[in-house]
Amino acid sequence: MRNHNLTNKQLNILDRLQQILPFAADLAHGHAAVYVQEEDKLRVTAKAMPHTVYMQDTTENGEDLVDALAEPLVAEVFQSAQFVHGKREQDYGHFIDMYVFPVADGNKVIAAVSIEVDKDHLNMDDFSQLIKTTTDVLHYAAKDVDLAPFAPLSASDGLIITDQFSRIVFANAAAQRIYRVLGVGSLKGCHLFDRQLSRHVTRESFERNRPWQKELTAGDLLLIRRQIDLQAGGTLLRRIVIISDVTEVRAKEQEIRIKSAVIQEIHHRVKNNLQTVASLLRLQSRRSESFEVKSALSESVNRVLSIAAVHDFLSRQGQDCMDIGQIMAEIFSQIKASMVAADFDLQQEFSGASVSLPPKYASSLALVLNELIINAVEHAFAGRQAGLVGLKVEMTEELKLDFYDDGCGLPADFQLGKKRSLGLSIIRTLIEGDLAGTFQLVNDASGRGTHAYIVLPRPEGQEQIVAGLEE
The missing domain is CATH 1.20.5 (Single alpha-helices involved in coiled-coils or other helix-helix interfaces)
Known part of the structure; x- marks a missing residue:
């Protein structure tokens, strides 16, 4: 959504808000939304549900246009340009807290960010620190700063917030649990860089492209520590530290x-x-x-x-897995090098869906393609100095293969079931026996060339049709 009443700078601020909204929702443990004003209406341009707490999503998908009277707290923020806290009824008789933050460019409020929190079920001390931090995050993210550190949180992440003097003012249960294993009894009130908090860390390494994040080893624990310094005018407002225990993951x-x-x-x-x-x-x-x-x-x-x-x-x-086009290319190259005369120009082509095959399919189809190409080389191009073999792949409810050549075609009296060719016997055994598919060998409708039609059950893992090369 592009609002023509906003400047490019203001539109950029809205884009940045949309990027950071999932982090804000996780930080404040609530459903977040961004509103812009359109005359007497309010339009929701972005929404985010928290990963840190379960919350029922009662909103519809997509952009919503609502009357300003239906959202009085949001409308009040646009008028007053001040932070507003109030209540709204979620279910009959059950009220949740609604926090609305103004987002301004100079003296103009260009957007409002609302976060709805079910504090009755949250049961968390010092929640005001989360709201203050969310305010600072929204103001900080509106500037031209790197938003990469503001990746969404998870319910298992430890969250620590400090004041401007790096004193810890908030630590969630996950952070307390992690530091308890490191021998730290209480985090609140400690200095973030106190030796007591890091004395059990035996190794730490920074990531070159993410200097705000480092990996720590402490005893048997492997931790990822992400630090976000929120600043205004070059002055530190507060620090956010996210600790993730990745021991089991690694x-x-x-x-x-x-x-x-x-x-x-x-x-x-x-x-x-x-x-x-x-x-x-x-x-x-x-x-x-x-x-x-x-x-x-x-x-x-x-x-x-x-x-x-x-x-x-x-x-x-x-x-x-192996791509079926890769199998065709490998087998063709091998046969051309070992069984095709140097003065014969044999070409191959591939079209259709790109399908990754598990080893069982890959091995069986490699043998099938081997037999089909050899059969074409030996019988289809008699008296010629050039020939073409090709494979067309289609993935629907089944995997359909059409192997063809532009040779002389099958004899008029050809009957697949009565042929005692070893190659054809191998093909039928593999397709009908091993892969539970069907096999047909027929002349092209034009009277020139042959088609081997193979239909197989959809391979495991191929839930979606993957568009490949077009004919």
Whole structure:
């Protein structure tokens, strides 16, 4: 929403308020909203629910235009340019506190920020310190300052607020709990930089791109400490310190990294073993004098290498899934290098959805594509010096693949069920048996070229259709 009665500077202030609103909602433990004035109406331009306390959201989504009479506290702030505190009825007989803060540019109030707090259920001492800090945060954020430190809070974050002399005036239960583990009994009244608060810290490191944040190690605890200095005219007003205990999170991350490294190593070793098998088959092929044996062994080598290519990709990328376009490119490149004559120009193309496949799908489809490309190379382009193979992918409720070539097509008497080709038997076993799909092999409607239609159940993890390359 752009209000043409406001200057660019004032619009920028509104944008900054919208960015900081989730932090303000978390800080004050209430539902926050930004209002602007439009004649005798008030428009809500931004809303935020707190992450630090449960609160029922009774507002509608999107921008709301309400009569000023319906929000008397907000209307009063626009008239008086002063902070206002009052009550509003949330449910029948249940009132909540409403705090409204003016946001001004010079003498003009350009917006009002309201925060609705259910203090009866909050049960928190020194709540006034949170309101005072919220006031300072809103004024500070309206200036041209870095808003990155004002990331939203969580219910488990420790929150400490100091006065201008760095004396702690507020500490929530989470902060007390964290510092109790560090041997500190009470935080309120302590100096923020008192040695007593940091004597158990054995290591601290700053982040270069976030100097306001550092990582602390204290005993078995791993903490993230975020510090925000609220200033006005170069004078410190108060400090906000957020302490996050990330010990379990980092332990889980380390566990995941170790498991990922192990899985990568397994893929790498499987790839190496498969390549060893392929080398043994090549050695056997060289020693054979039979063309049929050489041809059969050559096809077997490509089958083994097609599976090895999947494991090679998974070991190099460190991922659990492989893109189907990547599989097509890997298998095509491998077959072109090993089975296509140097003077034959074989081209490939890919179109459709980009689909990430789990290892089971990837390995099976690698073998299927291997057989389809080999079959096209051997039978589709007789008497020609060039040919095209392609794959079109569509993801709906099912995964649909259309592998095609521009070759001579199938013989008139071709019947898939009666063919005793090993390659076609492998394809049908993998698609219909392993992947519970269907397979069709038909001529193109134009009479030139062949289509292999494959329909498979949607792979796990593919909840949404991902737009890929267009035809």
